[in-house]
Amino acid sequence: MKQFLQMGLYVLVASALLTSCKSKEASTTTGWNYNDTKWGGFEKLNYEGQITGPNLVPIEGGTFTMGTTQEDVMYEWNNIPRRVTVSSFYMDETEVANIDYREYTYWVGRVYSSYPEVLRNSLPDTLCWYDELNYNEPLVTTYFRHPSFDNYPVVGVSWKQASEYCLWRSDRVNEMLLIKKGILNPNTEQKDEDSFNSGAYLAGKYEGNIRKNLKDFRTGEERPARFEDGILLPEYRLPTEAEWEYAALALQGNQSSELDENYTDRRVYPWNGNTVRYQKHDRYQGQIMANFKKEKGDYMGLAGKLNDNAAATAEVRSFLPNDFGLYNMAGNVNEWVFDVYRPLTSQSLRDVENHDLNPVRGNKFRRVETDEDGKPVEKDSLGRLKYKYFEDDELAERDNIRRGQVLDYRDGDKESEATYDTDLHTLISDNARVYKGGSWADRAYWLSPGARRFKEETESDRTIGFRCAMNRMGGTPTNDRKSGNQFKVKQKRVDRRFK
Numbered sequence: 001m002k003q004f005l006q007m008g009l010y011v012l013v014a015s016a017l018l019t020s021c022k023s024k025e026a027s028t029t030t031g032w033n034y035n036d037t038k039w040g041g042f043e044k045l046n047y048e049g050q051i052t053g054p055n056l057v058p059i060e061g062g063t064f065t066m067g068t069t070q071e072d073v074m075y076e077w078n079n080i081p082r083r084v085t086v087s088s089f090y091m092d093e094t095e096v097a098n099i100d101y102r103e104y105t106y107w108v109g110r111v112y113s114s115y116p117e118v119l120r121n122s123l124p125d126t127l128c129w130y131d132e133l134n135y136n137e138p139l140v141t142t143y144f145r146h147p148s149f150d151n152y153p154v155v156g157v158s159w160k161q162a163s164e165y166c167l168w169r170s171d172r173v174n175e176m177l178l179i180k181k182g183i184l185n186p187n188t189e190q191k192d193e194d195s196f197n198s199g200a201y202l203a204g205k206y207e208g209n210i211r212k213n214l215k216d217f218r219t220g221e222e223r224p225a226r227f228e229d230g231i232l233l234p235e236y237r238l239p240t241e242a243e244w245e246y247a248a249l250a251l252q253g254n255q256s257s258e259l260d261e262n263y264t265d266r267r268v269y270p271w272n273g274n275t276v277r278y279q280k281h282d283r284y285q286g287q288i289m290a291n292f293k294k295e296k297g298d299y300m301g302l303a304g305k306l307n308d309n310a311a312a313t314a315e316v317r318s319f320l321p322n323d324f325g326l327y328n329m330a331g332n333v334n335e336w337v338f339d340v341y342r343p344l345t346s347q348s349l350r351d352v353e354n355h356d357l358n359p360v361r362g363n364k365f366r367r368v369e370t371d372e373d374g375k376p377v378e379k380d381s382l383g384r385l386k387y388k389y390f391e392d393d394e395l396a397e398r399d400n401i402r403r404g405q406v407l408d409y410r411d412g413d414k415e416s417e418a419t420y421d422t423d424l425h426t427l428i429s430d431n432a433r434v435y436k437g438g439s440w441a442d443r444a445y446w447l448s449p450g451a452r453r454f455k456e457e458t459e460s461d462r463t464i465g466f467r468c469a470m471n472r473m474g475g476t477p478t479n480d481r482k483s484g485n486q487f488k489v490k491q492k493r494v495d496r497r498f499k
Contacts, residue, residue, distance in 0.1 A: 079344065185208075192382065
């Protein structure tokens, strides 16, 4: 009996060894082995999907009716409802806070020490708190820098500054991912052009402090990480107007069932109902749902029974999150989005059917600037790759795009009937950017996700902040809500008002 048991054990071990020695996974179209130096070294990953970057929340895409959901009391007709589809993406759980933005300006001052103007250009305009007939002077010197305001939304940041923050954040997150993977060592001695940039690293223009590179199955030696390795994330960026509006409405909370493709109701605000108070019968019933100006002279209610507990801004994790798990998608501060502002004219509406998947206005098509051999030219003084915008004549042979910059496409360009002469007739220009969401100083009308306003991309305001978004690579993983779909966000019940 003992011999039979020993023999059985030998058989199991031998079987395991034979299994481990089986040929590697092969291509289904050529039969050549993947990840095998002897067969050319073409690599195929066992990729489990894009990770969720710091502070991001996955937003499952879908179709919705974009546009105004309340009476247009301004009579602007600048967001006429139309059906569009938004792909799955990621968005910051909160607005970018003062502590987050101070980390950015600290890094810029430390690394770009040879270029002090870069730091100056990154600083928020703290003078935005001044007002002729308000006593806001203490906020000029304290709001951005005092630790009491660490977790309050940064304001006084222009659209251009917010976009630069997104690029910086992308690089810092990707650098940390390479450090966590053991590919790079932390390097706090980076200076000026010798600093980590995702594009420069992938193009072989930045080596860094290497700890251990990845195995190269072509040569059997080592190599830096590539984008195909799935380690680095896409860029953080400002959300498009469609993405922001879709995320703010969070209509998945109104699905009648997990098997039903219909919503039971549209929404005026990021919550149900047509009021700004919590309606469910629990301890929050009747409480204000966002930080905004209730009426003339009323920013926070009566002492002893404050309604939103914030005369100006509130902490970024105040109030209940919406059904995507996002905080303050109405009130607190307005938020920059990517889009160039245009009113929806009849000219643009005639063409909207051809542009109803991930709609956006503001595209400027570009490519990496290369030398005669097709290799990227030397980096700029801040360590970034140089880019070149396409000229119209370079696109003459294409049938999908014909112009390199289409900010005024069908609405302000020579093919359209509309013109925007900013010196004579209008404030609208190709530099006007949309902001949405309403703020602590706005009435309830502006809390509706469909409401929209604009400001020059170089200007800032004490009522405007921002949050970041990121592309989802590969689309939504599954429609099976019971299989652990990461897009099914667990609602967090954090309410700073009642602590």
